Amino acid sequence: MALSETDLTIATSDGTVRVPLDEVHRAKRVPPTRRPTAADVVAAEIAANEAWPAPVQETQGGWLLRAAGGWTGRANSALPIGDPDRPLPAAIDAVEVWYRAHGLPPRMNVPLPLAAPVNAELDLRGWTTNPLTLFQTAQVAAILESAPDRHDLPAVRVRDRMTDEWLAVAAARKGTPPAVARHVLTAVPEIAFLEVYGEDGAPIGVTRATVTGGGEWLGVALVDVVPEHRRRGLGSHLVRAAARWGQEIGARRAFLQVEEHNAAAVALYNRLGFTTHHTYLTRTAPS
Incomplete structure (x- = not known):
């Protein structure tokens, strides 16, 4: 959106629209939504993990590995919310080994945009994607x-x-x-x-x-x-x-x-x- 002395210019899915100011009856400038900090996302995800506790949990650096006999994706997925203490490809390799050792398909719950690099690496490996979940x-x-x-x-x-x-x-x-x-x-x-x-x-x-x-x-x-x-x-x-x-x-x-x-x-x-x-x-x- 852009505002001049005579017009209000709005970008829409069909292109740019210019509206004369004398045709605007009411307007309010809305500031962009503030994204949560990485620390706030991590804190929220940790609270959510505590609320849905898998009986088997291990850490891999700042990542959390969880297993619950396959019941629910949240309790049977890795949560990449920190530094895995090794290069990213090696970290994902270790996740795959851990889950297969527990008789489960390797699975990750990838917070976005926090763990976007992890998501990109999983794309390269051909991991499938479930519908987007809103936290x-x-x-x-x-x-x-x-x-x-x-x-x-x-x-x-x-x-x-x-x-x-x-x-x-x-x-x-x-x-x-x-x-x-x-x-x-x-x-x-x-x-x-x-x-x-x-x-x-x-x-x-x-x-x-x-x-x-x-x-x-x-x-x-x-x-x-x-x-x-x-x-x-x-x-x-x-x-x-x-x-x-x-x-x-x-x-x-x-x-x-x-x-x-x-x-x-x-x-x-x-x-x-x-x-x-x-x-x-x-x-x-x-x-």
Whole structure:
């Protein structure tokens, strides 16, 4: 965009458009969005790792190698968030050896733009790419201020232990999870399992909340509502309840991860005040 004494020039996908100033009724100059620092991305990723803990974890310099029997990409991928203490090609070679030794396909969750050089090297090696994931954040206070409380909806129950009923709703799309999933889902000191129940006494919506990162970060995951009860606002009802729980513990910032193409979920989280902090790609080595 450019501004002269007579015109406002705007670059669009169809080319440059000039608008006479006397036809502009209102305008506001918006500064460019500030990118998070590398240190902030690393801190957020560490908090997210603590919130989704793989039972097997090793370090390779500043990289983290994680294995959980193949259950979920996050718990079975390397996280390149620092210096691997060796040249990049050798570091990726070591990742491939480590995962194959654990009976898993070599996989990496590559934060962008932080680990762009890693992503470029994986391109050269022909690693496949999953859909882009958005790492979104919000101030906990902003989530609570995003909408009034919904007293017309069932109250949210907050438990410190996972129940079989909660797991049945959370795992409905992917089937019964393996035993290792219980470690990933529960091995966090500050954790809550939230449920909303229907009139028949069965859970109709769930989510999971954690506080990690030294008490700074509220993590929200597995927001799910059974199909026949969707479009009632239960998803945001659950997230706001998670925010209240996190605020009571002292968390100030919240994060979640959502695939970019999941438009309904992205829209829900945007309404709650979440914006994209950074992105990541899940890359898998050729078989």
